Amino acid sequence: MAGKAASIGDYRALAKARLPHFLFEYLDGGSYDEVTLRRNVADLQSIALKQRVLRDVSSLDTSAELFGKRWALPVGLGPVGLSGLYSRRGEVQAARAAAAAGVPxxxxxLSACSIGEVAAAEPGFWFQLYIVKDRGFVADMIARAKDAECGALLLTVDLAAPGTRYRDYRAGLSGSLGGTHRLAQVLRRPEWAWDVALRGRPLTMGNLEPVVGSNAALSDLMGWVARNFDASITWKDVEWVRSRWDGPLVIKGILDPDDARSAVASGADGIVVSNHGGRQLDGALSSARALPAIADAVAGRIAVLADGGVRSGLDVVRMLALGADFVLMGRGWAYALAARGEAGVAHVLKLIAAEMRVAMALTACTSIGEIDEKILERGGNQATF
Structure with a gap:
């Protein structure tokens, strides 16, 4: 490949070659046997699009409106933990690439760069929040997001218990292998070590620094997550967050229509149909399979976003046709960040836009609003959704 990338798959290969093994495995892996991780990709790619010809598609509009703002694409860079370690001050680089492309x-x-650092470089980003046992810490995070004028709050609710990730254990990010094992992996990646570990200092846990300290190791972070994520949260806690946040509130981690209806009742402005990228309940439905019934249950009352398995602009179009209003991409942009920093993320967004335009032209859709279930082929060899 000689360092060239024409797809997200190419960027994955470049990221694997550049990152220390434990960081790549954290990014690339899922929980347990990774059944849901594979389903996310395979189920989405199994959806056949209906080709139509001899329609005037000379003028295509890929823009979409969400939360009172028009975006260049119906695509956002979803939250990815530790992404500031994939490239030097990585979250700042990704935020700049997104802003330049006109996407959120x-x-x-669980970032390496804090809310304040990212806001100083590129304001207006969205912030993803977990509810932990210390409600004072949660309230402080909400206040910091408000002070930074974040455009939306994504409340992730599918981490009542962290999924076991075998790859993290085997690679030394968790378990008994420890820091010596990770150091050996870093030494095998001198380019990354120079760019991130040396030039990218200070290496802290960004938003968690007040509770884990400025010198916390990755193992300390994993331990803090296991000890502090709250298994007792309910919809009452969502209402508590709603009372403290007056901007768009999005509930991330919905896979069931009844939970989607509860999100509407809670006062949320949107949901993300998501299984945490296959990193939590292994064996759960893929996002693509869960999406149509959830979109029907919501019936346009709030925005429906979706993530999971998006590896191309074709996948974005598939998600929209299944009922999403907007699509979040996680690993796709993170691979590119790890490989080439801000330039890589910018390139991936250009690839997504170009692939979307081809899919729209060949399904006779000239705007995002025209993409719906009518462009899907039913039956045949593909899975029934």
Missing amino acids: FALST
Whole structure:
């Protein structure tokens, strides 16, 4: 490949060659046997699009409106933990690439760069929040997101218990292998070590620094997550967040129509149909399979976003046809960030846009609003959705 990338798959290969093994496995892996991780990709790619010809598609509009703003694409960079370690001050680079492309960027709670650092470089991003046992910490995070004028709050609700990720254990990010094992992997990636570990200092846990300290190791972060994520949260806690946040509130981690209806009742402005990228309940439905019934249940009352398995602009069009209003991409942009920093993320977004335009032209859709179930082929060899 000689360093060239024409697809997200190419960027995955470049990321694998550049990142220390434990970081690549954290990014690339899922929980347990990774059944849901594979389903996310395979089920989405199994959906056949209905080709139509001899329609005037000389003028295509890929823009979409969400939360009162028009975006260049119906695509956002979803929250990815530790992405600031994939390239030097990585979350700042990704936020800049997203802003330049006219799409939203969502900063993870588990970021290397803090809310303040990203806001100073590129304001207006979205912030992804977890509810932990210390409600004072949660309230402080909401306040910091408000002070930074974040455009939306993504409340992730599918982490009542962290999924076991075998790859993290085997690679030394968790378990007994420890820091010596990780150091050996870093030494095998001198380019990354120079760019991130040395020039990218200070290496802290960004938003979690007040609770884990400025010198916390990755193993400390994993331990904090296991000890502090709250298994007792209910829809009452969503209402508590709603009372403290007056901007768009999006509930991330919905896979069931009844939960989608509860999200509407809670006062949320949107949901993300998501199984956490196959990193939580292994064996759960793929996002593509769950999406149509959830979109029907919501019936346009709030925005429906979706993530999971998106590896191309074709996949974005498939998600929209299944009922999503907007699509979030996670690993796709993170691979590109790891491979080439801001330039890689910018290139992936250009690829997504170009692939979307081809799919729209050959399904006779000239705007995002025309993409619906009518462009899907039913039956044949593909899975029934």
